[in-house]
Amino acid sequence: MSSRVTLLLKNRKFQFLLGIVIVIIMLGIIGPFFTRDPLKIAGRIYEPPSSQFLLGTDMAGRDVFAQLCNAIRDSLMVGFIAGFSAAGIAILTGAVLAYAGGVVDEGANVTTNVFLVLPQLPILIVIASLLGKRSLIIVAILIALFNWPWMARSIRSQILSLKERKFVDLARISGKSDFVIVVKEILPNMLAYIFLVLIISISSAVVMESSISVIGLGPTEGFTLGKMLNLVLRHEAAQQGKWWYFIPPGLILVIFTGSLLMITAVIDNVLNPRTREI
């Protein structure tokens, strides 16, 4: 296992991409301590970027950079909570389904099919519109609820293929229970895969949060990237040509999700012996 990690860490591309992701995360964690209060009116309306305001000010004269740092923190929080819980549900159900078989498996298969077909965003809109107050955690849980089926399905098929391997047979012959086999034999062997699923899950949760926030149904507390974009749209900042206000939140989203996706590609390249470049 550790040899695989060192193999990854030696990869130049991986170092670069990981660096970008860490910079963005740090901007979210450390940034809010050093910037102004994002809701305080600090300057004139729509001031262009300067040394005083790194990214200018918005339509009320508030610091855009301060808003951005806070937004990154809250967006990532939603993304991580939703991503981890969705992946957790997916691993649990995937493992249970792979081992249960029969009617349970069949029924769950139909259910995942149903979930895969349903348009996520409209469902989230229907549910979120009913909640008057939406905390970051509630939004994260909502996103997780509709994000796990595809992961559960792919984890199930991975476990099914690992189940047929010799080492699992050996463990079964030596009298270990199914639970022990899954936890001690199968899951450690698909750690890389689980890691990939987790990354994709986090990045899609961040994107989903921004999507529901844009239409005005995101968390009512906090300040996420989607909420910034919602303000941009409501005040037609793009139509007025205020590039310093509408470009940064989207750009951060692009860079963050883009580098996460490229990291998954690199991991696949490095760890998969068939595609590894020698």
Added chain:
Amino acid sequence: MRQKFSTKKTGRRKVAVTMIGVLILALFLFFFPSVISHQKSFAFFVLAFGALLLGPQTIARSEETGIKKFLALFRDLFTRNPFARFITRKVFFLLFTLFLSLTLVFIIPYLMPVNPLDIVMSRLAARPGATPLQIETMYQRYNVLFGLDKPIIVQYGLFWKRVFTLNFGVSISFYPNTTMSLVLYALPWTLSLVIPIWILTFIVGNTLGGWAAFSKNKFIHTLYTIAVCLNTSPYYWFGLILVYIFAVKLRWFPSGGAYNSFLMVSLKPRFLLNVLYHYILPFLSLFLTGVGNWCTGMRAMTIYERQSDYIFYSKQLGFTENKVRNYAQRNAILPQVTGLPIVLSALIGQTLLVEYVFGWPGLGTLTYQAVTAIDYPMIQAIFLITVGLVLFGNFLVDIIYGFIDPRIRRGYVGG
């Protein structure tokens, strides 16, 4: 015997092509509620669709007549004909999905600690300028629609009644209009974005991905990389950038709306051209970000096929490069087709947001208005329509898949 068989086959094809024409006409009718009502055009659409599926079967059974023919047709649906069996199975799955998803939407509010409609009412009451009388009438209207004082099973029945009669009451945000008339007015605008983008991104993306797998051309690889990069950007944000560049800086295109406000909605070329002029930016922002969806998958699948035995064999036989590529791509496209439904359901969500960005008068803008006005029946109605759309698209893809897969196709066009 052989002769007879082949004429039967071409006859079936003719019927199928005619029916597809009728179907497109039925879709087109949705744009003109002033000429023919939505309910009528919907019924027409369903009839045309049923005829498309079953028409060729009636020709196949031409030796039987009258009621016997009808019965044989019905029997075929469940037993003999592989195509009909395939379709029946799919219809049942879709009906089940529709049932489950709508039930989910009904149940979720009741799992919450507070009655959701109380929340809606209290938020309505908190709106500035709301008089007690208005709130009382609003509550009465909701009560009739949702049956709040009745047991939950009756409320569930009322929910399905709303779904089947498409009656979601009078809109809160646009008072005299009914909710459904507003949703049905917005639907064609949304479809005019969703359908072309769904089809065009599939064609362009797969072509590009297939090229990228075979060609060493620098230009194609640059295009491929650009498409994949654009795919990671949030489409609505990309739309904002297009607005900034093409509407604000260059002033080539309008920044929002679907037509100039001084023009009347009509079929005149002047109006249609104006709509087209407004259509370009929203179309581009969805299209350019959507192409990358298909590229990566198609490239990977083609590369995978390229390494398979039959490709080596045909190369050994001395087939031309084009022919070999054609074989590989024909096999690579099959799994791509199964991805179409998932892309459709994502695309609908994307379109909702892009419409909102551009002020395109479709379901997205309506959703935003419904959300800000807390118009819950309207949100439910929009959800119903979008789910219906996605499920119908699914069904369509299944049928197309049936046509591509020769084992299933045999049942439709004959051996």
